Amino acid sequence: MKLAVLIALLGLANAWWCTGHMLVAHIAQQQLLQSHPAVYNFAQSILAPLNGDLTHNIANTFTETACWPDDIKSYGLQQIDPFHYIDKPYNPQGMTTAQIPLENVIYSITNFNETLTKPIEAPFEKSVALRFLIHFFGDIHQPLHCTTLFNDEFPNSDNGGNSFTIVYDDDVNELHALWDSAIGMLEDDLPRPLSDSNWEYMDQLAAWYTGNYTRNDLELELSYDNVTVWTLESYTLAVDYAYYGIQVGDRPSPQYVETARQIVMKQIALGGYRLADFLIEALTPMIQIEELFK
Numbered sequence: 001m002k003l004a005v006l007i008a009l010l011g012l013a014n015a016w017w018c019t020g021h022m023l024v025a026h027i028a029q030q031q032l033l034q035s036h037p038a039v040y041n042f043a044q045s046i047l048a049p050l051n052g053d054l055t056h057n058i059a060n061t062f063t064e065t066a067c068w069p070d071d072i073k074s075y076g077l078q079q080i081d082p083f084h085y086i087d088k089p090y091n092p093q094g095m096t097t098a099q100i101p102l103e104n105v106i107y108s109i110t111n112f113n114e115t116l117t118k119p120i121e122a123p124f125e126k127s128v129a130l131r132f133l134i135h136f137f138g139d140i141h142q143p144l145h146c147t148t149l150f151n152d153e154f155p156n157s158d159n160g161g162n163s164f165t166i167v168y169d170d171d172v173n174e175l176h177a178l179w180d181s182a183i184g185m186l187e188d189d190l191p192r193p194l195s196d197s198n199w200e201y202m203d204q205l206a207a208w209y210t211g212n213y214t215r216n217d218l219e220l221e222l223s224y225d226n227v228t229v230w231t232l233e234s235y236t237l238a239v240d241y242a243y244y245g246i247q248v249g250d251r252p253s254p255q256y257v258e259t260a261r262q263i264v265m266k267q268i269a270l271g272g273y274r275l276a277d278f279l280i281e282a283l284t285p286m287i288q289i290e291e292l293f294k
């Protein structure tokens with residue numbers, strides 16, 4: 001069997017699936033190209049040293065590298081898995097006193113941000129850090145990356161919905177996967193490097209998502225400039241929408257699907273806007289320093 005096929009078969013998706021991650025990045029890219037093209041170009045230059053064979057030629061652009069932190073899992077590098085999420089217990093029956101593990105996505109974002117912005121020459125480290133940051137800005141906007149349920153059915157937690165079985169389709173049979181697939185809207189993993197038609201598809205998706213949830217619509221959310229607050233926002237959405245109106249073994253109702261799709265669309269747009277804003281803040285001082293030494 002071809003290695004690539006084997007990897008695809010083994011690939012356990014456990015974050016927005018690749019298309020959702022790319023969409024967050026693609027929205028950020030379009031925002032930057034509109035208002036801060038120098039920041040976008042600088043970000044591309046940070047990615048450049050690891051483009052090519054080292055990243056299997058599937059992560060050579062800002063948009064496509066959004067999936068790289070999951071790609072490395074299928075190539076056997078799994079040590080970083082716990083850093084993709086922060087499982088705040090949702091504990092309606094008072095079943096647990098579990099604490100949130102300290103190795104979590106807030107810790108990762110804080111540290112990779114330090115790596116990225118440190119005033120030193122570190123092309124390899126900064127390229128790695130930026131790739132993770134692009135990905136984690138997606139992850140923290142997935143409600144089930146910020147929540148795990150404890151109740152009498154799941155006294156040891158449902159692992160962020162991964163153990164909460166439901167009926168949806170051939171590829172989605174648990175709650176975490178339902179939300180990772182953007183409630184079935186972004187279920188197809190597009191082959192990378194993206195084809196011209198799939199780039200057009202990404203443009204179309206970005207236009208739809210940002211058309212439905214504009215910066216103006218999200219003005220309040222965009223005023224919260226704090227990663228911890230963002231994860232609490234996701235936690236609240238998980239309690240109010242991911243776990244509400246559904247039981248283990250259910251097929252999600254049409255109302256559940258409709259509401260959840262709106263939440264997903266909003267979260268993906270918000271993730272893209274926040275990623276763009278973060279990069280403007282983090283990279284502008286670096287660009288200014290670079291200019292001084294030209």
Ligand SMILES: *[C@@H]1O[C@H](CO)[C@@H](O)[C@H](O)[C@H]1NC(C)=O
Pocket residue numbers: 109110113114117227278282
């Ligand atoms: C990243 O680091 C900068 C500089 O220390 C800081 O101003 C900014 O708030 C940090 N952003 C995040 C998301 O941690």
Ligand SMILES: *[C@@H]1O[C@H](CO)[C@@H](O)[C@H](O)[C@H]1NC(C)=O
Pocket residue numbers: 207208209210211212
């Ligand atoms: C909202 O999204 C839908 C697809 O889900 C799309 O058909 C529609 O055009 C979008 N609205 C705007 C204003 O972009």
Ligand SMILES: *[C@@H]1O[C@H](CO)[C@@H](O)[C@H](O)[C@H]1NC(C)=O
Pocket residue numbers: 226227228229
């Ligand atoms: C972010 O919000 C958390 C929770 O409200 C708070 O404890 C923390 O101090 C805030 N961090 C910053 C940098 O403002």
